[in-house]
Every structure is written in C-alpha cells, then in structure tokens.
Amino acid sequence: MTTLIAILLDGAIYASWLFLVAAGLTIIYGVMRVLNMAHGSFYAIGAYAAAATVGWFFSGEHGNPYLSYLLLVGCALLAGVILGVVIEQGLLRFLMGRDEILMVIVTYALLLILEDATKLIWGVDPYFAYQPYRLLGISDIGDILRFANYDLALIAVAVFIGLAAWFVLNRTNKGRLLRAVIHDREIAIAMGVNVNAMFAATFVIGAVLGALAGALTAPAISVTPGIGVEVIVLAFAVVVVGGLGSIGGAAAGAVLVGLSRSFAVHIAPEIELFVIYGVMFLVLAFRPQGLFGQTLARRI
Amino acid sequence: MKSIPHFPSQTFRLAASAAAITLITGMSASAVAADNGKYRIGIVTFLSGAAAGPFGVPASNAAKLTIDTLNSGKMLAPYTKIGINGLEIETVLLDEAGGATKQAEEFRNLVQRQKVDAVIGYISSGDCLAIAPAAEELGVPTLFFDCGTSKVFETVKNPKYLFRTGLDAVVDNVAAARYVAETRPNIKTVASIQQNYAWGQDSWADFSLSLKQLLPNVSVVSEQWPKLLQGQYGAEISALSVSRPDIIHSSFWGGDMEALMLQGGARGLFDKSVAVLTAGETGVETFKSNVPNGTVIGGRGPYGAFAPKNALNDWFRPAFTAEFKADPTYPAYKMVQAILALKAAAEKTAKPGVMPTSDQVVKGLAGLSFEAPSGTVKMARTNGHQAVQDVSFGEYRFDPKTGKGSVANVKTYAADCVMPPDGSTPADWIKAGFPGAKCK
Amino acid sequence: MSFPKHLASSTGSAVAIAALVFAAGTWVLPPWLAFLLTLAFAKGLVVLGVVIQMRAGLVSFGQALFYCIGGYIVGLASQSLGISDAFALLALATGAGILMALACGWLLTRYREIFFAMLTLALSMILYGALVKSSALGSTDGFNVAAPSFLGWTPQGDAQKQALYLLSVAVAAAVAIGIHRFMVSSLGRVIEAVRENELRVEYLGLSPRAVLFSNYVVAAGISALGGGLTALASGHIDPDMAVWTTSGEFVFIAILGGTGHVFAPFIGAIVFSVIRTFAIQEAPHFWQMTLGVVLLALILFLPKGLWSLIARDKPAEVAT
The missing domain is CATH 3.40.50.2300 (Response regulator)
Structure with missing residues (x-):
C-alpha cells in the first residue's frame, strides 16, 4: 500500500516536472515547426539565473524568505524573455520556412553556443538555491514516507500552467488565431493573420516556459554545467509520445512517462534506464502520430 | 529535366578540392610550437x-x-x-x-x-x-x-x-566497507543508489562484496540505478525510504551527489539511514547544514579534507x-x-x-x-x-558557528590493507577474504 | 540533388583520383593528420548513410545504432572469436548492420518525418541502455580492440596506422563509387521521387515502402562499416557510439557537407574534424561555442552545404 501511494505520488511529481520541461518545446514546435534543441539551454539558463539570484537573496537579510518564490519566477521571466527575443529576432526570423531538419541543426548550434555562454557567465562551480525547497516543509504520508511540500506544489504549478495554456488557446481571440496558425499556416496568412508576430510571441512564451522549468527545478538540485543537455532528449520523448505540438499531448505523455518510470524505480529498478525509450518505442509502434497527434492527409 | 551543359572540369575540380583540403589542413596544422627549450x-x-x-x-x-x-x-x-x-x-x-x-x-x-x-x-x-x-x-x-x-x-x-x-576505485570501496564494519558493526540492512554506468556498477560490486566478507549478516534491501546526471531522485528516495536501510552506499559524485543529499535530506531520508559517500569529499564545502552530521564520506585517498x-x-x-x-x-x-x-x-x-x-x-x-x-x-x-597511498574515511561535521564543514572520526587504512596484490583481480581477491591484507 | 547520368563516369574517375591523392598522402601527411583523416573517412561513411536516407526525405536521428553495432561486432569478433583480419572483421560488421536493418526496417519504413527521426533515436538509445547494463562488455567504459592484421600481414607501429589509413581511403572510395552507382540507378532515382511525392510513385506501380526499405538497409550497411572502421582505427569502443548526440553529430555533418554528392559527406566529416580539433586546441574553455558559431555561419551562408562551394556554378535546377 505504501509502495502504491509512493508510486503514484512520485509519478505525479515527476510527470509535473516533465510537463513543465516539455510544454515550451511542444508549443514552439506546434506553431513554428521548429524542434528547438536549445530548449535545454533555456532550462539551464533559467536554473542558473534563479539559483544565482536566490543564493544572493539568502546570503544576507533581504526580506521575507517567501519572496524567494517570486524571485524564482521573476528570474525565469526575465531570462526567458531576453533569450526568446534575442534568438527569435536576431536569428530565427531570417530562417523561417527553411527545412525542419535544418532548423534542428541551427538550434543545435545554438545549444553549443549557449552551453559555453552559460559557463562564461556563471562559471563551473555549482549554485545552490535549496532554501525555497526546504521552506515549505514536509508532509508525512503513512509512517515512513515523507514528501517535500515543494515537490507537491510543483504538481499544482504544472496543472495551473496546463489549464492556463488551454484557456488561452481555446477561450481567447489570440489563442484562436494561434490555433489557426497551427492548423494551417498558409490559410492563416491568407486570412490576414500576422504570422510573424505570432511566431515571435510563441517563441518568447516557449523560452519563458523552458526557463521557468529550470528555475523551479533549481531549488532541488545542484545547478552545474551540462544540466541542459540532459533534459532535451527527455523533453523530446515526452512530446513525441504525446503528439508533437499538442499541449494536451505533452500532459498525457508526461503522465505516461512519469508513472512508468515511477513504477520501474519501485518495482524493477534495473530497467529504469530503458523505460522512457521503451514507452516511446511502444507508443510510436502502435500510434505513429503519438497519443494526441493528428494524422496528416497524404500529399498528392 | 532541363538539359545540362557538360562541365569537362568536373573531375578536375573534385580531385583539386580533395587535394586542397589535404593541403590546407596540413598547412594550417603545421604551425606547431617550435622547439623552444621549454x-x-x-x-x-x-x-x-x-x-x-x-x-x-x-x-x-x-x-x-x-x-x-x-x-x-x-x-x-x-x-x-x-x-x-x-x-x-x-x-x-x-x-x-x-x-x-x-x-x-x-x-x-x-x-x-x-x-x-x-x-x-x-x-x-x-x-x-x-x-x-x-x-x-x-x-x-x-x-x-x-x-x-x-x-x-x-x-x-x-x-x-x-x-x-x-x-583506483576498488581501494575506496574496500576501505568504505571496512570503515562501516568498524564503526557500525550492528547494522542489518544496506541499500544502494548508484549512477547507472561503469563507475557506479563497479563501485557497488566492490563495496557489496567487501561488506559481505566483513559483516556476513547484512542484507541488501534496495538497489537503485538512476541514469547518470538525472538530477531528480524523488522516486528513488521514496523507494529507499520504504526499504528502511541502516546505511545507504552511494558512489554519486559532483552535482548528482549534491542533488541527492539535498532532496533526500529535505525528505528525512537520512534521519534513520546513514549515507556512505565514497566521493563525498568534494561536497564538504557546499553541504552546509543540508547534510546530517555523521554522513560517512571518502576523498578517494588522503586528499582534500583528509x-x-x-x-x-x-x-x-x-x-x-x-x-x-x-x-x-x-x-x-x-x-x-x-x-x-x-x-x-x-x-x-x-x-x-x-x-x-x-x-x-x-x-x-x-x-x-x-x-x-x-x-x-x-x-x-x-x-x-x-x-x-593510504585511504581515509570519516564523518561529516558541520559547525554552525563558523559555517564550515569538516571531517571527524577519520580512520586511515594502509594501502596493504585495502589494495589487491599485483596479479589478482579485485573481485577474486575480495571473495577470497582479502588474502595477504595487512591491516592494523 | 539529382545526379545527371553523364556525370557518373566522371564522378567515378574523380573518386579514383581523389583516393590516389589521399593514398599518396600516406607518406607525406603528419601522423596525427593521417589518424584524423582515418577517423573522418570512417565517420564519412556513416554520414553517407544519413545522406542517402535524406535523399528519400527521411532523417535518421539514430544512425549511431548501426555505427555502434559495427564497432561492437568488430570488438567482439576480435576479442571472443579471435578473428584478427581487418577485412573479415569489416565484413562481419557490415553483415550485422544489414541484419539489424532487415529486422527493424519493416517497422521503421512505415514512419516519416519527425516520427522516423524519433523512432530511430529510440532504437539507438535502447541499444545504449543495453550496453550500459552489460558489465561483461565493460559497461560505459567499453573495451579496447586489438590491432588487426591485413590478409595475414600484421604491421607494427607506424606501419599499422598507415595500413589503417590506406584501408580507410580504399573503403571510402569503394563505397563512394558503389553508392554513386546506386544513386544514379533507376532505384536510386525512385528514392528521390518518393521524397517528392510518395503517392505518385505508388501510381507508377512501385512500392515506396520497398524502395525505402532497401535504401534503409544500404544505409545501415555502410554505417556499420564506418563503425567497424572506427573501432579498428581508434582501438576502443564504448556505448557512447550509440548515444543520440553521436547521431546528432552525423546529421550535423550531413547538413554541413551537403547532400548534393557522394563526396559531400566526406568533405563535411573532414572539415568538421579539423574545425573541432583546432577549436579544442585554441579555445579549450570555449571550443563548443567556437564550433557552434562556425557551423552556424556555414549553415547561414552555405545553405546547401560545403559541397555548394565546389558545385556552385552548376545550373540551379540540378542542385535542388
């Protein structure tokens, strides 16, 4: 029983984290058809910005410790907006409409550049921002299991972001326009939608989500070089399992991968290494478009 | 398809470009440092x-x-x-x-x-x-x-x-087992969390074999194998908590080790189980109060804090x-x-x-x-x-006054005690009961 | 990206000339450069495997699967079966790659675009996971591969490296000619038609899946050959050969070199290796950034790859 509760809670926490990491990636792909390898760098830079700022905040008397949560989110916003605007306006704008694979390679080059840029700014020493993680205390579940409330709060954050994205896409005018672009870019242009502005906004939102995922993870980890590269392929897997470009798909993919991994860790830790790719392989073998992907009409 | 004008020079161009690449790389590379007497x-x-x-x-x-x-x-x-x-x-x-x-x-x-x-x-x-x-x-x-x-x-x-x-890493893990056996002879259960790659696999193999020799009644209650650089150990920490081990052996290093200690510490994993970190020394400066006193750490030899x-x-x-x-x-x-x-x-x-x-x-x-x-x-x-060289293990101590971490209860093991002799493989040597080991 | 037939013979002779130029380099090139080129030719073979799939509109983010299989087959055959002959080892590696492709191809050729890319990636990562779990094969440390013999001749020292260099030049040249023939054959041309419009190929009474399948198997064979050659040259194999960043590098080089010609992957591989080694030497702390900037610049200013420098004044229609 304890194990079952642990599996479900661990799965839910991990799934929320996966969703946070994958959401920005899937939005950018859905609208712009750019599979953004640099998403990992957004994550890393968000984490560094947050850890450095929160570390400074707690190094002296800088006010109510609960303000640190605002700092986390603020850093993510700032880092995401700067990165998003600079990269979209400075580079991607000139490359839109190029081959999808070429764009993967362009963002891969970006990843290489940002990886060293991160090192240039923050060095290689680890950064810690553990205070926000501890501040919320722990919850006892049964007599031996304890969970950090911060992790449980992460579930709420992920649900909130998922709902917000759904609301914006389905209940606002801008969101409807965005869906029109996702559905058929050419018709949307013909109908007078300013696609370039849509792209710019989407990329910034995606970058902010990536940075936010990093910033919210920072308190639980030691922020070191290389953390960005590790999340890319994970985010890819989640997004592909769910169906590329679909927020609902990313959520479903995250839950599926999160729960499978949690099961593996508790029941058969030996196979943990394979779980994510195994799930991805099985889902694609039976549903080539992913769980929520649309089947495209064949070209004639 | 349009008719294509024939380029007689095509062959030449291909060969020439191949030669050019060879030349350019050769020349650009020949700019090596001269013999400057340094x-x-x-x-x-x-x-x-x-x-x-x-x-x-x-x-x-x-x-x-x-x-x-x-x-x-x-x-x-x-x-x-x-x-x-x-x-x-x-x-x-x-x-x-x-x-x-x-x-x-x-x-x-x-x-x-x-x-x-x-x-x-x-x-x-x-x-x-x-x-x-x-x-x-x-x-x-x-x-x-x-x-x-x-x-x-x-x-x-x-x-x-x-x-x-x-x-080499064999020495670390044999010494870690000896340290545990000497300082905590009454333990009954041990769990393991290792990064899933050669270093983690070898470390756990050497440690668990050695511990079995030294404390035959100890049983392994959980083995966790997260991916290298995973960073998130929520599920692993739950699984370890549920298995209630007396000690948790880990060869985690760097950021992974720090993340594990932060997350596990916040969730009370180390209140009942003592962590044994064979590469824990790099964290002495950064652990602060996040890692409980008494955590066993090694420094891969008499280095750093040792x-x-x-x-x-x-x-x-x-x-x-x-x-x-x-x-x-x-x-x-x-x-x-x-x-x-x-x-x-x-x-x-x-x-x-x-x-x-x-x-x-x-x-x-x-x-x-x-x-x-x-x-x-x-x-x-x-x-x-x-x-x-000798190998040392000790326990982490944090001094809240100075805000600095250090090691206490240090035990040092002579090389002859923890190092297999030339010509025998580590696993065989440990399984045979450390023949020829000279310990104090 | 089509191959005018009358260029077939001139390409054949160009490959032969280039191979002779490189072969002559054996006694001129500094040893480190010969070693770099050996690995670059091996890598070029894998990239060629990526490129011929790109011609069919499929981008493999898991070509490292076959690269790794090739490497491990060479390592295992030499260690466990005691085979030391380079040619036998390479033949085994190629065969193993082809067998694996025959097993996976039926599934993979149902997929297109990003789904093909991700499924190939998943397969190579599953192999990676399996190798990491295999303590007997050294897990992530891998193991070393003994120096091979060549039809009974076992060179020592410098001669060993020279022999491997010549072998890689010869293998690369032979494969380049073979693949060029394949590309300009009727099957090779249908492959491009599949990329342009699969449905219309079906209307012609051809099976696009069968076409893609044979293309996939050929690509797997030469990629495994490249992996085997790498194992012989570097003398070491480990599971990193199968990891997704390795596949990413192959795709990167494919884009860098261009997909316009069988030469392009090799040029891409050589240029990539040279840029990387000098970036590492000149900027040890920031070589990734240097590499990224140079490669980004190449992509921006040479969108058709390095090959477009050589083939620039050809009519645009040819180079589509």
Whole structure:
C-alpha cells in the first residue's frame, strides 16, 4: 500500500516536472515547426539565473524568505524573455520556412553556443538555491514516507500552467488565431493573420516556459554545467509520445512517462534506464502520430 | 529535366578540392610550437560538462598554480629547482569532454602535432582505457591522475610509458566497507543508489562484496540505478525510504551527489539511514547544514579534507584558496601530485638543466617515492607504475558557528590493507577474504 | 540533388583520383593528420548513410545504432572469436548492420518525418541502455580492440596506422563509387521521387515502402562499416557510439557537407574534424561555442552545404 501511494505520488511529481520541461518545446514546435534543441539551454539558463539570484537573496537579510518564490519566477521571466527575443529576432526570423531538419541543426548550434555562454557567465562551480525547497516543509504520508511540500506544489504549478495554456488557446481571440496558425499556416496568412508576430510571441512564451522549468527545478538540485543537455532528449520523448505540438499531448505523455518510470524505480529498478525509450518505442509502434497527434492527409 | 551543359572540369575540380583540403589542413596544422627549450606538458581534464565543476576545473586550477609556482622557482623543498629540471614548463590545456574516440584522436594531436613532452590527465575511466595503448605506442610519458578503473593495467600488461599517480576505485570501496564494519558493526540492512554506468556498477560490486566478507549478516534491501546526471531522485528516495536501510552506499559524485543529499535530506531520508559517500569529499564545502552530521564520506585517498599536515600541504591549501576562492578538493590534490611526480622523476635521472628524454622520465618514475601535499607517494605496484597511498574515511561535521564543514572520526587504512596484490583481480581477491591484507 | 547520368563516369574517375591523392598522402601527411583523416573517412561513411536516407526525405536521428553495432561486432569478433583480419572483421560488421536493418526496417519504413527521426533515436538509445547494463562488455567504459592484421600481414607501429589509413581511403572510395552507382540507378532515382511525392510513385506501380526499405538497409550497411572502421582505427569502443548526440553529430555533418554528392559527406566529416580539433586546441574553455558559431555561419551562408562551394556554378535546377 505504501509502495502504491509512493508510486503514484512520485509519478505525479515527476510527470509535473516533465510537463513543465516539455510544454515550451511542444508549443514552439506546434506553431513554428521548429524542434528547438536549445530548449535545454533555456532550462539551464533559467536554473542558473534563479539559483544565482536566490543564493544572493539568502546570503544576507533581504526580506521575507517567501519572496524567494517570486524571485524564482521573476528570474525565469526575465531570462526567458531576453533569450526568446534575442534568438527569435536576431536569428530565427531570417530562417523561417527553411527545412525542419535544418532548423534542428541551427538550434543545435545554438545549444553549443549557449552551453559555453552559460559557463562564461556563471562559471563551473555549482549554485545552490535549496532554501525555497526546504521552506515549505514536509508532509508525512503513512509512517515512513515523507514528501517535500515543494515537490507537491510543483504538481499544482504544472496543472495551473496546463489549464492556463488551454484557456488561452481555446477561450481567447489570440489563442484562436494561434490555433489557426497551427492548423494551417498558409490559410492563416491568407486570412490576414500576422504570422510573424505570432511566431515571435510563441517563441518568447516557449523560452519563458523552458526557463521557468529550470528555475523551479533549481531549488532541488545542484545547478552545474551540462544540466541542459540532459533534459532535451527527455523533453523530446515526452512530446513525441504525446503528439508533437499538442499541449494536451505533452500532459498525457508526461503522465505516461512519469508513472512508468515511477513504477520501474519501485518495482524493477534495473530497467529504469530503458523505460522512457521503451514507452516511446511502444507508443510510436502502435500510434505513429503519438497519443494526441493528428494524422496528416497524404500529399498528392 | 532541363538539359545540362557538360562541365569537362568536373573531375578536375573534385580531385583539386580533395587535394586542397589535404593541403590546407596540413598547412594550417603545421604551425606547431617550435622547439623552444621549454618542457611542454599536455594537461587533459574536463573543462565542460558535469564533471568540470567538481573535478576538471579544480584540477586545471591546481595545475596552473603548481606550474606557475614551479616556474617562478618558489616551490618548497625538494622541488626548488625552476620548472622541470631547470627548464620552464609550458602547458597545453585540453578539454576531456566528448568521449573516448575523440580523446584518442586528441591524444595523438597532443603528442604528434603539439609535440608535448609528457601528458597528465584523464578523469573518465573510458578515456583512460582508450588512451592507455596509444600512450605505449607513441612512447610519451603519460600520467593518469584520477581515473578509477582497475582495468587500466589489465589493458596494458607491461607498461613502460603509462603511470597512474592516484588510487583506483576498488581501494575506496574496500576501505568504505571496512570503515562501516568498524564503526557500525550492528547494522542489518544496506541499500544502494548508484549512477547507472561503469563507475557506479563497479563501485557497488566492490563495496557489496567487501561488506559481505566483513559483516556476513547484512542484507541488501534496495538497489537503485538512476541514469547518470538525472538530477531528480524523488522516486528513488521514496523507494529507499520504504526499504528502511541502516546505511545507504552511494558512489554519486559532483552535482548528482549534491542533488541527492539535498532532496533526500529535505525528505528525512537520512534521519534513520546513514549515507556512505565514497566521493563525498568534494561536497564538504557546499553541504552546509543540508547534510546530517555523521554522513560517512571518502576523498578517494588522503586528499582534500583528509590531507595530512606537512609543509607542502601548508603551502598548497592556503595558496589554492587564496587564488581560486575555494578550498582544494581531491582532484586538485591529485593533479599537484601528478605534476610533482613528473618533476621528481625527471630530475632524478636527467642531467641538471638538460631537457629530460621520455626514457629518462619513465625510468625515474618507475618505483619512485616522492613527496606531495597528500604525504609520501610510492609508485610501488605494477612494476612501479601504480601509486600506493593510504585511504581515509570519516564523518561529516558541520559547525554552525563558523559555517564550515569538516571531517571527524577519520580512520586511515594502509594501502596493504585495502589494495589487491599485483596479479589478482579485485573481485577474486575480495571473495577470497582479502588474502595477504595487512591491516592494523 | 539529382545526379545527371553523364556525370557518373566522371564522378567515378574523380573518386579514383581523389583516393590516389589521399593514398599518396600516406607518406607525406603528419601522423596525427593521417589518424584524423582515418577517423573522418570512417565517420564519412556513416554520414553517407544519413545522406542517402535524406535523399528519400527521411532523417535518421539514430544512425549511431548501426555505427555502434559495427564497432561492437568488430570488438567482439576480435576479442571472443579471435578473428584478427581487418577485412573479415569489416565484413562481419557490415553483415550485422544489414541484419539489424532487415529486422527493424519493416517497422521503421512505415514512419516519416519527425516520427522516423524519433523512432530511430529510440532504437539507438535502447541499444545504449543495453550496453550500459552489460558489465561483461565493460559497461560505459567499453573495451579496447586489438590491432588487426591485413590478409595475414600484421604491421607494427607506424606501419599499422598507415595500413589503417590506406584501408580507410580504399573503403571510402569503394563505397563512394558503389553508392554513386546506386544513386544514379533507376532505384536510386525512385528514392528521390518518393521524397517528392510518395503517392505518385505508388501510381507508377512501385512500392515506396520497398524502395525505402532497401535504401534503409544500404544505409545501415555502410554505417556499420564506418563503425567497424572506427573501432579498428581508434582501438576502443564504448556505448557512447550509440548515444543520440553521436547521431546528432552525423546529421550535423550531413547538413554541413551537403547532400548534393557522394563526396559531400566526406568533405563535411573532414572539415568538421579539423574545425573541432583546432577549436579544442585554441579555445579549450570555449571550443563548443567556437564550433557552434562556425557551423552556424556555414549553415547561414552555405545553405546547401560545403559541397555548394565546389558545385556552385552548376545550373540551379540540378542542385535542388
């Protein structure tokens, strides 16, 4: 029983984290058809910005410790907006409409550049921002299991972001326009939608989500070089399992991968290494478009 | 399809471009350093990626400090001679990131293009295995300063140019088991969490075998194998909590280890279970109050927080802290040790002031005994190519007043107690009950 | 990206000339450069495997699967079966790659675009996971591969490296000619038609899946050959050969070199290796950034790859 509760809670926490990491990636792909390898760098830079700022905040008397949560989110916003605007306006704008694979390679080059840029700014020493993680205390579940409330709060954050994205896409005018672009870019242009502005906004939102995922993870980890590269392929897997470009798909993919991994860790830790790719392989073998992907009409 | 005009020059262009590439690469590369009378050392260590922070950069910082000090002639006795054998040292620094095939390529570039006189480096065991035969083939003195695999001298049976100036990982885990058995003889259960790669697998195999010999009644209640650099250990921590172990052995290093301790600490995992961290020493400075007192940590030898008091250490520790604003961790100590080994060897066999040859260096290095900040190091195993040193384990202590961490209850194990003799594989030696081990 | 037939013979002779030029380099080139080129030719073979799939509109983010299989088959055959002959080892590696492709191809050729890319990636990562779990094969440390013999001749020292260099030049040249023939054959041309419009190929009475399948198998064979050659040359194999960043590098080089000609992957591989080794040497702390900037610049200013420098004044229609 304890194990079952642990599996479900661990799965839910991990799934929320996966969703946070994958959401920005899937939005950018859905609208712009750019599979953004640099998403990992957004994550890393968000984490560094947050850890450095929160570390400074707690190094002296800088006010109510609960303000640190605002700092986390603020850093993510700032880092995401700067990165998003600079990269979209400075580079991607000139490359839109190029081959999808070429764009993967362009963002891969970006990843290489940002990886060293991160090192240039923050060095290689680890950064810690553990205070926000501890501040919320722990919850006892049964007599031996304890969970950090911060992790449980992460579930709420992920649900909130998922709902917000759904609301914006389905209940606002801008969101409807965005869906029109996702559905058929050419018709949307013909109908007078300013696609370039849509792209710019989407990329910034995606970058902010990536940075936010990093910033919210920072308190639980030691922020070191290389953390960005590790999340890319994970985010890819989640997004592909769910169906590329679909927020609902990313959520479903995250839950599926999160729960499978949690099961593996508790029941058969030996196979943990394979779980994510195994799930991805099985889902694609039976549903080539992913769980929520649309089947495209064949070209004639 | 449109008709295409024929280009008779196509063949020529193809061949010409092939030739041009060869020429350009050849020429651009020929701009190698001339023989300038300096002793060139190639230093290879992680400058990017996850291993840069905890290992690579402290090691390259230590190299810079040591080489600068040697070149200025201000090093303590017996290393007062300028540079190496009176010749100034020139450093060629390379990043170890990118995998073993790339390192094999870069090693050749280092020796054949950059014409280094010796190479010191390699943290990753895979890189060491790939470099080992190349070092022998190219005949350049090569000193592995850190990598922990016990297979280096299985790959190269009778090494001439290859040396390792630090200990391998078997020693750590045998010593960790001994430390646990001596300080906590009443434990009943042990759990494991390792990064799922060679280092983690070997570490757990050596530790669990050793513990079985020393405390036969202990049972293994959980083995967790998260991916290297996973960073998130929520599910693993739950699984470990549920299994209620007395001790948790982990060979985690760097950021992964710190993340595990942060997350596990916040969730009370270590309230009932003591963690045994074989590579925990790099965290002594950063753990603060997040890691409970009593956590067992090792430093892969008498390095860092475990370093003894001697004149060289009294120079090294404050000098490193002053220059790099951080205490030197074990990789830094191991790097100094390797550079001093090279210097001592060259000066033992070469005529003063003359460029030492490769053969002089390796002749001097085999079986050498030399002083380092970690104490006296003897190159005493594998025909004098593998260093022998004591290993220490201790418990973490945090002083809230000074805000600094340190180690207490330190126990030091002689090399003869925890190191398999030449010619026997670690697993067989442990299973046989450590035959020939001489412990206090 | 089509191959005018009358260029077939001139390409054949160009490959032969280039191979002779490189072969003559054996006694001129500094040893480190010969070693770099050996690995670059091996890598070029894998990239060629990526490129011929790109011609069919499929981008493999898992070509490292076959690269790794090739490497491990060479390593295992030499260690466990005691086979030391380079040619036998390479033949085994190629065969193993082809067998694996026959097993996976039926599934993979149902997929297109990003789904093909991700499924190939998943397969190679499953192999990676399996190798990491295999302590007997050294897990992530991998193991070393003994120096091979050549039809009974076992060179030592420098001759060993020279022999391997010549072998890689010869293998690369032979494969380049073979693949060029394949590309200009009727099957090779249908492959391009599949990329342009699969449905219309079906209307012609051809099976696009069968076409893609044979293309996939050929690509797998030469990629495994490249992996085997790498194992012989570097003398070491480890699971990193199968990891997704390795596949990413192959795709990167494919884009860098261009997909316009069988030569392009090799040029891409050589240029990539040279840029990387000098970036590492000149900027040890920032070589990734240097590499990224140079490669980004190449992509921006040479969108058709390095090959477009050589083939620039050809009519645009040819180079589509």
